[in-house]
Amino acid sequence: MMGGAHLVASGIKRRLIIIIMKFEISISDYGREMRATRMSVVDFWKNETKGDGLNVRVAHGVNSWPDLVDQLHEPFLNKSMMIEGDVFMQAHRRPRHRAVPVMKADTKIADRITFKEWLREVATMHKAIKINFRSNEVVRPVLQDLYANQADPTSPVLQYPVILHANVFRSPRSVENEVDPLTFVEKAKTLFPDATLSLGWTKQSNFSHLHPKFKKLNWRQLFHILEYISRLDQPVMLSVRLSVAAHSKEQLLWLLGMDQSISLLLWSDSDDHITNWTPIIELRRSTTKNRILYDLDPKHRKFLQTESNDPIVTPPTFSLQDWQAVEFSSSGSQLSTVVRSEKGPAFLGEPTALLLSKIAPPKFPSEQKVSGKVHFLPKKGVESVDLDDNSGVSIYLMDKVQDIDSPKIKNSLEVFIGFDGRIKITNGELKNAPYYETKAIGQLPDSDCYGFEVTDSGWRVQLDAWTAECGEQKGRSRRTVTIELDTPFQKSRNLRNVVVSKKGDSAVDFLLEELQHSGASSVMFSSILLLLMIYFL
Template identity: 25%
Template sequence: MAYQRDSVLFFPPMPRSYKKHIAFQVIGAAVVIFVWYNLNGGFIPKFMLPRMPYFSFGSEIGCLVSFNVESDASRIQWARAVNSKKSVTDTMTNPAVHMVGGDIILRGHGTKFQTLEPVMARPPQTDSDITFKEWLEVAATGSKGIKIHLHSMESVEISLQILKEFNEQKPIKFPVWVHADVLQGPHGGKPVIDFERFFKTLMRLFPKCTLSLGWTTGTHTDLSQSAYTWDMVWDMLNLIQAHEEELTDHLIVFQARLSLIHNSVPQLKWLADNTHHSSVMVWHEDGDITPNEDVMYTAYRFPPHLIYYDLNHERLQRLLSEYRHRSSEKVHELVLRRDEVMFKPQGWLKMGFHRQKNSILASTEAIILVNPIVHIVSKSKYLPTSEVYIQGRVTFFNRKHREIDSHRTGLNIYVRPTEYTMFDSIVGIRCFIGAGGELEVTGSNLPSKIPSFRKTARMTPTHANCYRFRITDERTHLSFAVKALHDCTMLESVEPDEELVAILSVELPKGLEGDKQHPFILRMEDNNREGLIDELSIKHKV
């Protein structure tokens, strides 16, 4: 206890035991802090830190941060094919350029004179007046970022080793992109870069970079039906997800050719939506004929921070600069039409085995159901009436290379469900679209007091294996309209076709009427196909 002595506040000395107690507490706290810091790599646990590689400040730094372009990737300017001494010197003095791109081959590429020295050139060229090492010495003298495109498997390890050694001597503080075409794309040949070997080498030698991946492409006299298909982007997603632990904090960019964009935006947007920290780069090949509206389509559909442009074309660049944030004024009318049928993931709930990896791959562009043990349920509910219906399209994929099981392999759409927590015991009316064209309406796990009913039909499937459907629950009977479509990929497929005609009209037995509101449910029946569903919506007739 403190007391006053000669107008001074005086504290008596502490007992020895109390001092020892305080000392032990201080030492204990220090030990706890030491252990905590070492286990978590800092005072704040890693799991509490946002995984935002955009705020790194080495060679993995994001372009948006490095060049301070206010989250608008279209403002990043590129210099492409900077593969000579003169071009790299000129580019480094050009204040308009942010990123310098170069192509790497081994000297004598593809000839009997091929060496182990990486030089800057693009096939079919076989040599250059500048080596990759010399190119780095010049390209790294300023504040611009670099992007290297590797064109042969033999050049990967040698080039990345040079990059690693350069970074060790003089740490890189600007963005570095490492690009390879790792999958076969529209009209493209078989890729020369094996993704697994490329990725393992990159992670071993120079992991701190932006990983840039693309598809091989080619030209064709008519590109109106060409696209980066759903299978192509799905294959790319599989590559990324096979290494998702290693790529947790990596920036990833998918590169797509502008002349092939017209029918590919939904697929590319779906890929970006399902890949963490990913963006899309649209590049224009010299000589490609591309309508203005295709540039605007990408600008309209992608947020500004998620899409880069390497156009190398004055007209297209001027159009992008002027209309990037007013792109709706310049898009094709079918792009705006597609807005009316966009899938809304926020309107649906995932149910079943929630931890089943990739059981649902959702985006505003489409949702893919890959496993019957998971289903989706609409958040909005309805009363049976002719004024409400569900509509959409389903495309079946055979990525597991399995035979279909007739009247079993396909998509279930459940109407008027009452129990739906377990995937294998959904109670309601089951409307089935089979991958082989089978259609069926029947009861699903209904109480025994309700008479059984079943009505079937069949239609001839098309090569697209795609169906448009509409189901109207009219209280006393159910109307099931389905049409086999010849295309579900082209932008033009969004055009409304003739009125869907009900193929099955089913009188419903007594005991099902009820006055309760019900959701809609979608679920795959088995594992033999994957179902991609787009243009899915619940409509109210006007």
């Protein structure tokens, strides 16, 4: 009996231990969930800034004990909204001393503050926190400290937004090493997904003497940025120099129009000389102005404060609600997808993604149109490589989109615009109608951008394509080429569903600007009369 009682007691004890462990784990998970700071600084400051990021005040380089004390006693009218600290790995001469993250204080200060100490102090100041990562080595230990802080019920609660910033893109004439973007983004996503991720460019020497071409963000660079941010669920901030933003308005507006939480931090110093303020003012007055924060030199801030910030309402050139993205898996390591923005979708990498129009096709004798502008962007370094002649944008007109099971669509009517100016319309379903022509082809002059309009009348498809200007490119003469092809009627008398896809290989990406699908255009009276005449003959 004694042995049996002992076994029963042992079993109860083991079960109690298991229950207690499960309870502790659930409490830990619950605490982490309740202590999360998943909020972008833009949303957090919406009331304090009155919808204008120019009202943000940042405390730079708060890296020492005296700096922290100053933050506690700063005047109310000059009170900062965000505390910024720079963290790096402390090197020790003696190998037995383990390197720890510390704040980058003045060399005259002998007692450096560790990151853990810094975090404990700033967590009680009720401000947003910006942590600048200055090396690859510091990424993992700092993120581990942040993870542990959120999971530990005894640590100060990080109730306010946390921004994790790293200069991950290398600038011309850089004076510092960039932080590896893949390491930074992946570790942050895994260890501290509640933060806002901030990406920037390395510091430069003699910025004012740089060639103007290095003072802008082009589309190819923007696509490179998308490789790191397009898959993130957490808020993302891009830190951009004011001079660069002045020459990159279209690219920045495209980023702000993405269907995810993207914001900008525009900063400047005495080396920024702005000769044309119009793009900056238009950025500020855009409908997304509350998603742009400013950390400016006093002279630049003063100028913007004198300018009107009344909103400019510009309708989107691409309806996110009217197009559905469908993605298939890719065997390659590069990003292969379609990234959507209110300024138009971008097709990147291998042709593994489709855009399906949600607009129901009209019934015959109505017609439908698909129009837009395609901007082709061959990847850097592929000019000397033989590009796939089939690389371009394809617009499929399909009877049933439910039958799509891969990105390679067959047996469908296809309208194609190639990067080299080749255009064609192909009848993909002619098994029961051999008397129709299989295709119509044409050729446009070489250009990086082409405008197009596809008209589907049910019995005929017409493509109008022309050379178009790219961005600030001016003075190019427009030349239009028109091709058409008679097509079989649909049995349902409905016109076809619209699907847009990338074709070819990964060497050529493209941006579709002003992509629109009008699904119920009226037909002219003469066309209806012609149909009636055909019917009675």
